Amino acid sequence: MRVIPPFKLIPEPLDREAKDLPPYKWAGDNIGKRHRLGGSPDFIQAADIPTCSCKKVMTFYAQLDSINDEFDLADCGMIFVFVCFDCFETKAVLQSC
Template sequence: MEIPKIKLVPKPETDEGKSVIGYKYNDVAGTRHFLGGKPEELNEEDYPRCEDCNKQMTFYSQIDPIGDQYDLADCMVIHTFICFDCLKVKSELNQLKA
């Protein structure tokens, strides 16, 4: 199953939130957030399997780091997967080339 891709755009509600968005030396990192679709630079055969039923999980979201202050190991992204049968969730940190 593939969920339709939905782009997410950060919208901080406070000055403190606005102050931590973005990177000094990278225009791409911090902009790669979305729900559904296909994860960037990850093949479907590499999706995790559910630990309960062993079925391949469905890609659910890609979350990019917020900015320099909250960077994830040199701009890694969080990929989240779900098993809709067992309602198990798994998240992974993955390094993208961009």
Template structure:
């Protein structure tokens, strides 16, 4: 299955509260957001199957931890997968 075209996403906080939430004191995490391409797994490969049709789902994108105030499981990421046939989605969290 061909991956979707990779589109890097850049966080652009607008409000003062959002600007304060971005960034880590002790990590360079926070800039690994994207749509498409292949997952940048932190741990082992973990591709889910669709509950409706049992086919392997396609990687849609990943969201990185944003900052110390919005950290996902020790500077982890959320990976989003979609079944384009059944319009189902699943997400997976992995951490360092």
């Protein structure tokens, strides 16, 4: 399995509506800031690395955090994205607290 070097992803609002979104009201300070490209996934629950249809363990590509109370992913959850660099199949895993 290949490992992509880690990059911190910092979301930047692209319009007024995004800039005006309120932050989380009750979540911890790190919630909404756990976006990442590459490295190792920060699984919330048990590790869940999928295999692709060509039967290979997929490479972790990115994780996307919840945004705020309005756009929360299942109780401050995250989406984990995986890719197979042989057949280019992708899969996503959603985990929550």
